[in-house]
Amino acid sequence: MTMAKRDTYTPESLLAVAVEVFNERGYDGTSMEHLSRAAGISKSSIYHHVKGKEELLRLAISRALDGLFGILQEPASLDGRAIERLEHVARRTAEVLMEELPYVTLLLRVRGNTDTERWAMERRREFDHQVAELLKRAAADGDLRSDVDARLATRLLFGMINSIVEWYRPGRGGAATSQEVAEAVVRTAFAGLRTQR
Amino acid sequence: MTMAKRDTYTPESLLAVAVEVFNERGYDGTSMEHLSRAAGISKSSIYHHVKGKEELLRLAISRALDGLFGILQEPASLDGRAIERLEHVARRTAEVLMEELPYVTLLLRVRGNTDTERWAMERRREFDHQVAELLKRAAADGDLRSDVDARLATRLLFGMINSIVEWYRPGRGGAATSQEVAEAVVRTAFAGLRTQR
Numbered sequence: 001m002t003m004a005k006r007d008t009y010t011p012e013s014l015l016a017v018a019v020e021v022f023n024e025r026g027y028d029g030t031s032m033e034h035l036s037r038a039a040g041i042s043k044s045s046i047y048h049h050v051k052g053k054e055e056l057l058r059l060a061i062s063r064a065l066d067g068l069f070g071i072l073q074e075p076a077s078l079d080g081r082a083i084e085r086l087e088h089v090a091r092r093t094a095e096v097l098m099e100e101l102p103y104v105t106l107l108l109r110v111r112g113n114t115d116t117e118r119w120a121m122e123r124r125r126e127f128d129h130q131v132a133e134l135l136k137r138a139a140a141d142g143d144l145r146s147d148v149d150a151r152l153a154t155r156l157l158f159g160m161i162n163s164i165v166e167w168y169r170p171g172r173g174g175a176a177t178s179q180e181v182a183e184a185v186v187r188t189a190f191a192g193l194r195t196q197r
Numbered sequence: 198m199t200m201a202k203r204d205t206y207t208p209e210s211l212l213a214v215a216v217e218v219f220n221e222r223g224y225d226g227t228s229m230e231h232l233s234r235a236a237g238i239s240k241s242s243i244y245h246h247v248k249g250k251e252e253l254l255r256l257a258i259s260r261a262l263d264g265l266f267g268i269l270q271e272p273a274s275l276d277g278r279a280i281e282r283l284e285h286v287a288r289r290t291a292e293v294l295m296e297e298l299p300y301v302t303l304l305l306r307v308r309g310n311t312d313t314e315r316w317a318m319e320r321r322r323e324f325d326h327q328v329a330e331l332l333k334r335a336a337a338d339g340d341l342r343s344d345v346d347a348r349l350a351t352r353l354l355f356g357m358i359n360s361i362v363e364w365y366r367p368g369r370g371g372a373a374t375s376q377e378v379a380e381a382v383v384r385t386a387f388a389g390l391r392t393q394r
Contacts, residue, residue, distance in 0.1 A: 035358030083391060110317050144394050147380045152373055155364055156385050164354025176349055184345045188353050193338050194280060 007045040011059070012028050014039060018056040019102045027057055027193050028104075028113060054116050061110070061120045064103040067096040068127050086134045087190055091182045093131075098168055098178035105165045133183060135184035157189050204242040208256070211236060211246050215253040222301075224254055225310060251313050251385035258307070258317045261273075261300035264293040267325050282385055283331045291358050295365055295375035301375045302362045325355060327389045354386050 009017075010072045013135060021030050036043045050056055071077055076088040097104045099182060110117040132154045138144045144153070164181060176184070206214075216234045218227050229250060233240045237307060268274055273285040294301045300318055304321060325360040329351040335341045341350070373381070 022259070049304055053350055084204070112341065113212060144390050145384065145392055148384050148390065149373065152378065152381045153385065156360070156382060157390070159360025159363070160353050160357040162352070163360055166356065167352055168286060170233075176346065181349065184349045185353060186343065187345050188389070190389050190391040191342070192385075192387050193341050193350055194343065194387040 007041045009039065009049060011040065011049050015056060019060045019106055022057065022060070023105050023109070025101055027110065027117070028155065031083035033064050049115050054114055060103050060106050060118045061116065064100055064107040064124050067100045069095060072130055079123050082134055082141055082145065082150070086138050089131055089134060090157060090161065090189060091186045094164060094182035094185045097161060097164055098170065098181065101165065101168065101170065108165060119186065127184065160189055161185055170192055204245070206238065206246060208234065208246050211243065212253060212256050212307055216257045216303055218259070219254065220299055220306070221303050224307065224314070251311055255313045257300050257303050258313065260378045261297055261304040262320050265290065268293060269327055271316050278340065279331055279334035283335050284383050286328055286357065287354060287386065288330060289381045291361060291379035291382045294358060294361055295367065295378065298362065298365065298367065305362060306344055307325045325351065357386055358382055
């Protein structure tokens with residue numbers, strides 16, 4: 001039994017609760033009832049803040065996408081040699097993923113049953129596409145190894161970065177910080193784990 | 198409406214159908230009714246082959262685990278310098294993942310609500326642990342860069358390999374073969390994407 005508590009939510013704090021429930025139950029598997037129970041306020045209180053669960057999804061996904069697309073506007077993503085810009089984007093993508101962990105986790109898990117989910121997937125593909133372009137430029141500059149296909153390299157790089165959501169939990173004692181993890185990603189993917197001889 | 202067809206299944210071909218349904222609906226979300234509909238045979242026909250869905254899960258997970266643990270017994274995993282053994286294990290893990298795609302996908306997705314799922318997670322951790330040991334040995338030999346923590350490196354390496362299940366579909370026209378993808382994984386993770394100067 002949960003006692004309904006007074007609604008002291010802001011759209012932002014309500015969003016944090018909703019994203020947690022979405023990630024746990026899946027967006028499809030989450031009802032307004034589940035959200036109401038998790039937030040400890042009535043469904044009508046939730047409707048006071050948002051139109052419904054799809055609006056909460058859109059707000060959450062927007063937060064993840066704003067973080068990711070913001071990276072592409074940073075000076076270090078825009079100026080300089082493509083390989084340096086690419087490394088910056090990879091490092092920052094890993095960092096944003098960890099800083100906005102529940103929001104990016106949700107973005108990575110949406111599968112496209114509603115307009116909002118399809119829009120999320122479309123925007124995610126656009127981000128990947130922009131990084132792939134940077135990768136092609138770095139390859140054209142002769143800064144990327146030519147024996148790994150650019151499309152495959154993009155997938156493996158994002159595969160490595162996105163897998164961080166599976167195990168990274170912020171503030172866990174003795175664990176690496178988001179900067180350390182991001183640095184390890186860049187070193188592994190660009191310079192390789194093996195000692196150079 | 199599906200017409201029940203004559204039961205011409207072997208335990209193996211029934212397993213292939215079950216794994217597909219498990220991966221699509223999630224193991225928890227799959228009932229014997231779903232399996233019966235997908236296979237086009239009655240529930241009692243399924244019970245003729247197996248005790249229930251948990252036995253199907255155990256058989257499917259066993260197939261994935263046999264493939265993965267088999268790698269550790271290959272001569273190239275047992276003899277030679279740790280770094281070479283590690284690269285062999287990484288390449289073969291990627292290959293087995295693609296060759297046994299639905300089975301390994303299922304293994305990577307189980308979450309531990311039943312005894313069989315907990316056993317699967319335990320065995321998976323054991324595999325990761327054995328690879329991490331190899332990584333530590335390669336580090337002790339001075340063959341791995343010392344500025345990336347061994348535990349983190351193991352996670353990023355498996356993160357990259359396991360992410361292949363998200364996009365790899367065998368026999369898709371023009372796509373890379375499992376050997377090409379596995380080679381790209383090894384080159385990226387061990388030698389790095391960046392041209393060495």
